Amino acid sequence: MEKQPGKQAATEPADSGAGGGGGELPQVAGAQAARPEDRLTLLLRLRAQTKQQLLEYKSMVDATEEKAPEQILQDKQVEAKIEDLENEIEEVKIAFEMKKLALDRMQLSTALKKNLEKNNPRTSVLMDNMKHILKLNKLIMKSHQESWDLEEKLLDVRKKRLQLKQASESKLLEIQTEKNKQKDDLAVMENSDKIKAIQQNLQMEIQITTVIQHVFQNLILGSKANWAEDPAFKETVLQLEKNLTMI
Amino acid sequence: MSVLRPLDKQPGLNTATILLVGTEDALLQQLADSMLKEDCASELKVHLARSLPLPSNVNRPRIDLIMFVVNLHSKYSLRNVEESLRHVDATFFLGKVGFLATGAGRESQCSVHRSTVVRLARTYRSPLLFCDPEVDGFRVPVAQRLVRMLQICAGHVPGVSALNLLSLLRSSENPTLEDL
Numbered sequence: 001m002e003k004q005p006g007k008q009a010a011t012e013p014a015d016s017g018a019g020g021g022g023g024e025l026p027q028v029a030g031a032q033a034a035r036p037e038d039r040l041t042l043l044l045r046l047r048a049q050t051k052q053q054l055l056e057y058k059s060m061v062d063a064t065e066e067k068a069p070e071q072i073l074q075d076k077q078v079e080a081k082i083e084d085l086e087n088e089i090e091e092v093k094i095a096f097e098m099k100k101l102a103l104d105r106m107q108l109s110t111a112l113k114k115n116l117e118k119n120n121p122r123t124s125v126l127m128d129n130m131k132h133i134l135k136l137n138k139l140i141m142k143s144h145q146e147s148w149d150l151e152e153k154l155l156d157v158r159k160k161r162l163q164l165k166q167a168s169e170s171k172l173l174e175i176q177t178e179k180n181k182q183k184d185d186l187a188v189m190e191n192s193d194k195i196k197a198i199q200q201n202l203q204m205e206i207q208i209t210t211v212i213q214h215v216f217q218n219l220i221l222g223s224k225a226n227w228a229e230d231p232a233f234k235e236t237v238l239q240l241e242k243n244l245t246m247i
Numbered sequence: 248m249s250v251l252r253p254l255d256k257q258p259g260l261n262t263a264t265i266l267l268v269g270t271e272d273a274l275l276q277q278l279a280d281s282m283l284k285e286d287c288a289s290e291l292k293v294h295l296a297r298s299l300p301l302p303s304n305v306n307r308p309r310i311d312l313i314m315f316v317v318n319l320h321s322k323y324s325l326r327n328v329e330e331s332l333r334h335v336d337a338t339f340f341l342g343k344v345g346f347l348a349t350g351a352g353r354e355s356q357c358s359v360h361r362s363t364v365v366r367l368a369r370t371y372r373s374p375l376l377f378c379d380p381e382v383d384g385f386r387v388p389v390a391q392r393l394v395r396m397l398q399i400c401a402g403h404v405p406g407v408s409a410l411n412l413l414s415l416l417r418s419s420e421n422p423t424l425e426d427l
Contacts, residue, residue, distance in 0.1 A: 045288065046261060053258050053402035056409075060254055060338070082372065089414050 206244045213240045251299065252336040253343050256309040263401035264292040264308045265393065268299060268331050269316030270324040274349060277380050278316070281390035282397075289403050291394065299331035311401040312343050314393065317364055319350040319357045325364070332371070342409030343400045344373045347389070352379045374416040 116126065189195065217240050220227060227233045265282070267275045272295070279293040292308060301307075313335065318324040328346075335344065348364045350357065368375035374396075378389040400409045 048405040049261065049289075049403050052405050052408070056402050057254060059408075086372075086414065086417070089410070093411075093414065 209244055213242075213244075216240055250334055250336050251301070251310065251313070251339060253310070253339050258311075258401065259290075259308050261288075261403075262290045262292060262308060263312075263397045263403060264294060264310050265312045265314065265397045266294045266296060266310045267314050267316060268296050268328065269318070269347075270297060270321070270327050271316070271318055271349075272297075274318070274380050275316060277386065278347075278378075278390065278393070281386045282394055285390055285394045287394050287398065289398060289401070291397070298327050299334040312345065312393075312397045313339065314345045314347050316347045316349060317359065317367075319348055319359045319361070319364065320353070322358050325359050325367075329367075340371055340373060342373075342411075342413035344371065345393075345396065346371075346373055346375045347378055348375065349378050349380055351377050352382075372413070372417075374413065 112126070116124070119126070217237070220237060220240075225233075227237045267278060269275050275295045279295060282293055283291060285291075294307065294310070315328045315331065316324070317328050346364065346368045348361070351361060365375060376389060376392065379385045380389075396412065398404050399407050399412050402408070
C-alpha cells in the first residue's frame with residue numbers, strides 16, 4: 001500500500017499559567033503535496049529511518065542505565081563537567097573520523113595495487129597521473145626551497161637594518177652626552193669667579209666710556225656747532241650716540 | 248504532563264514534528280507556512296504554542312524539535328521563553344532544542360540586546376539562529392535550515408543524530424563567544 005506523504009500544521013492552545021495566558025490559535029488547513037516515489041525507495045527510506053530512531057532509543061536507554069546518581073553540583077562544577085563531556089564527544093568524533101580516513105586510505109591503496117597489477121603498467125592513465133603528480137611535487141619542493149631562501153635573505157637584511165639602527169642609536173646617544181658635557185662645562189665656567197671679576201670690570205669700563213660719551217656729546221651740543229654739515233663730524237656724533245651695552 | 252520529554256512516545260512513521268514556541272502569532276504562522284512549503288520527503292507537522300506547558304489533554308505526536316522564538320524588539324517574548332524553558336526536560340537539550348532570534352536587523356528597535364540571547368543559547372548549549380521574517384529572502388533559508396534540523400532530530404537522516412548535529416553546530420559558535 002503506497003502511502004501518500006502529506007503535510008499538516010496544527011496549533012496548540014497554550015496552558016494559561018500564572019499571569020500569562022495563551023489563547024486559541026486558529027487551525028491551519030493542511031496542504032497536500034504528493035511526491036512521486038517508488039515503493040522500493042520509500043520502503044528503504046523508512047527502513048533507514050527506523051534504524052536511526054532505534055539507534056537513538058537504544059543510546060538513550062544505555063545512557064540512563066549508566067548514569068550513577070550524583071549529588072547536586074554547583075553551577076561552576078556543572079559547567080566544567082558539561083565542557084568535559086563535550087570535549088569527550090569531540091575527541092571520539094575526531095578519532096572516528098581519523099580511523100575512517102585511515103581505512104579509506106588502505107582500501108584505496110589496495111584497490112590501486114590490484115588495478116596496477118591488472119593493467120599494463122606502462123601505458124595506463126594511472127601511471128601518467130602518478131608521473132604528473134611526481135613532477136608537480138618536485139616543482140612544489142623547489143618553490144618551497146626558493147621561498148625559504150628568500151625568507152632567509154629577508155631575515156638577514158632585517159638583521160642588518162636592526163644592527164645599523166642600534167649603531168646609530170648609540171652614536172646619537174654619544175653625541176648627546178658630549179653636548180650635555182659641553183653645556184655643563186660652559187655653565188661651570190660661567191659661574192667661576194674669574195669670569196665674574198672680568199664681567200664686573202667690563203661693566204665698569206662700559207659705564208666710564210658711556211659717561212665720557214655723554215660728556216663729549218654735551219660739549220658738542222653746548223658749543224652750538226652745526227654738526228650735521230660736516231660728514232666726518234656727523235659720523236663722530238652718531239658714534240657717540242651708540243649704546244655700548246648692546247655691543 | 249507538565250514537563251516535555253523527548254522520546255517518551257513512539258515516533259510516527261515518516262513523520263517529524265516541530266514545536267515553535269513564541270509570543271508573536273503572525274511570525275510563527277509565517278515560519279510554519281514557509282517550512283511547509285519546503286520540499287521534504289518526510290511528513291512535517293508544525294505545532295505552534297504561545298508558551299509552555301502545553302495542555303495535557305490533547306493527543307499529540309512525539310515532538311522532535313523545539314524552537315524558542317525570541318523577538319529582539321520585545322522583552323516580554325524573552326521572559327516568556329525563559330518561563331517556558333522550565334517546562335522542558337533536560338534530555339531535550341541534547342540537540343533537540345534551538346533558539347531563533349528575530350528582528351535583529353533593526354538595531355534601533357531592539358530592546359533585548361543580542362548578547363543576552365547569545366548568552367541564553369550558550370547556557371543551554373543549544374544552537375542560535377537569526378531570522379528576519381519580513382524579508383522573504385531571509386525566511387526561506389531559515390525555513391530550509393529548520394526543516395533540515397527537524398529531519399535530523401527526528402532520526403530521518405541516517406548517520407547523523409541530534410547530538411552529532413549539536414557538536415557540529417557548536418564549533419563555529421565558540422570562537423565568537425570568546426570575544427564577547
